[in-house]
Amino acid sequence: MQTLEAINSRKSIRRYLDTPVEKEKIQELLEAAIRAPSAMNKQCWRFVAITDKETIANLAKCQVVINGWIKDVPAVIVVCADPKDSSDHNGLPYYMWDAALAMHNLVLAATDMGLGTCYLAAYKEDKVKELLGIPDNIRVVCMTPLGYPTEKRSVGEKLMKAVAGSSKRKPLEEVAHWERW
Amino acid sequence: MQTLEAINSRKSIRRYLDTPVEKEKIQELLEAAIRAPSAMNKQCWRFVAITDKETIANLAKCQVVINGWIKDVPAVIVVCADPKDSSDHNGLPYYMWDAALAMHNLVLAATDMGLGTCYLAAYKEDKVKELLGIPDNIRVVCMTPLGYPTEKRSVGEKLMKAVAGSSKRKPLEEVAHWERW
Numbered sequence: 247m248q249t250l251e252a253i254n255s256r257k258s259i260r261r262y263l264d265t266p267v268e269k270e271k272i273q274e275l276l277e278a279a280i281r282a283p284s285a286m287n288k289q290c291w292r293f294v295a296i297t298d299k300e301t302i303a304n305l306a307k308c309q310v311v312i313n314g315w316i317k318d319v320p321a322v323i324v325v326c327a328d329p330k331d332s333s334d335h336n337g338l339p340y341y342m343w344d345a346a347l348a349m350h351n352l353v354l355a356a357t358d359m360g361l362g363t364c365y366l367a368a369y370k371e372d373k374v375k376e377l378l379g380i381p382d383n384i385r386v387v388c389m390t391p392l393g394y395p396t397e398k399r400s401v402g403e404k405l406m407k408a409v410a411g412s413s414k415r416k417p418l419e420e421v422a423h424w425e426r427w
Numbered sequence: 428m429q430t431l432e433a434i435n436s437r438k439s440i441r442r443y444l445d446t447p448v449e450k451e452k453i454q455e456l457l458e459a460a461i462r463a464p465s466a467m468n469k470q471c472w473r474f475v476a477i478t479d480k481e482t483i484a485n486l487a488k489c490q491v492v493i494n495g496w497i498k499d500v501p502a503v504i505v506v507c508a509d510p511k512d513s514s515d516h517n518g519l520p521y522y523m524w525d526a527a528l529a530m531h532n533l534v535l536a537a538t539d540m541g542l543g544t545c546y547l548a549a550y551k552e553d554k555v556k557e558l559l560g561i562p563d564n565i566r567v568v569c570m571t572p573l574g575y576p577t578e579k580r581s582v583g584e585k586l587m588k589a590v591a592g593s594s595k596r597k598p599l600e601e602v603a604h605w606e607r608w
Contacts, residue, residue, distance in 0.1 A: 248539070250459060250539060253532050276599055277599060278431060280596045281434050281437075285548065289597050291602060292602050294603075295604070295606075335548045335549055336550075338548070340548060343526075343527045343548075346523070346527035346528055351531070354430055354434065355431060369517075378608050379607050385519065387524070418454070421473050424475075425478070426475065426558075426560050
């Protein structure tokens with residue numbers, strides 16, 4: 247798939263086939279993730295790739311109720327960051343930035359492979375850390391289900407559409423300036 | 428260009444031809460940027476696209492000395508964020524995340540078009556805001572030069588290679604876990 251097609255066709259998928267995701271594909275996606283650039287090449291990103299049904303069911307319990315649908319997905323990638331492995335220039339936490347770039351590589355590569363993803367951040371971080379044995383010094387910054395999408399829309403997806411709004415974007419003129427603000 | 432090729436071939440470019448970047452291409456890149464997903468679709472990202480030579484020369488003066496080479500680049504995209512237009516789940520500033528996704532779309536789309544980019548965050552934010560008239564409530568979270576790359580390496584690039592290390596990545600086994608940490 248062409249780069250722009252991946253960028254433009256990526257969307258939040260909240261309904262998946264039962265078909266498992268091949269371990270080699272998950273591996274390829276993680277390899278794409280770590281090609282991202284990072285502050286001083288410190289690579290703060292850390293990942294937990296989960297395919298175990300019981301763990302996924304327990305992970306679903308750590309989410310806000312509206313994201314409970316992830317209980318049935320075939321795989322989840324949990325994205326973590328080690329805050330000390332990045333920069334804090336101008337007081338900004340660039341570990342969020344670096345981890346985001348890695349995850350977006352993964353998400354676009356998944357789109358390219360016909361796999362669905364959905365950025366999720368509304369979970370209880372302490373519960374996720376306890377469940378997965380994530381060390382105290384590591385932040386859980388995001389996660390995504392991973393699987394082959396179906397067309398059928400779940401109740402969760404309909405609700406989320408209502409809550410999070412459509413895929414519409416503000417027009418460029420509203421967010422971009424030329425030469426100065 | 429295929430998505431994975433863009434992901435794998437993207438690298439930090441610190442030396443550019445004098446050739447101007449077409450305004451339509453910058454526009455296309457910004458359109459790719461705003462296709463990124465964001466917390467509750469709030470789209471906190473804001474951009475300033477600069478091609479004016481004098482502004483770019485002044486912008487170079489806001490950088491740490493080692494990034495002064497941007498004085499000669501044909502264009503710069505300054506990426507900003509409105510922190511109130513995002514989420515702070517688990518106390519994390521997702522405006523950094525959302526803006527990073529948008530910028531990575533732009534960077535990968537630029538790679539696809541044969542344009543070079545380089546993530547830069549080591550600038551004096553207050554000076555950049557003053558120069559570009561960026562409002563108080565907006566954060567300047569990153570910027571990139573934009574232009575047609577040359578092979579020739581600048582002194583800055585050689586220095587940066589020495590400081591920021593190579594494009595080598597930690598092996599996947601070191602940053603990724605299966606099923607649990």
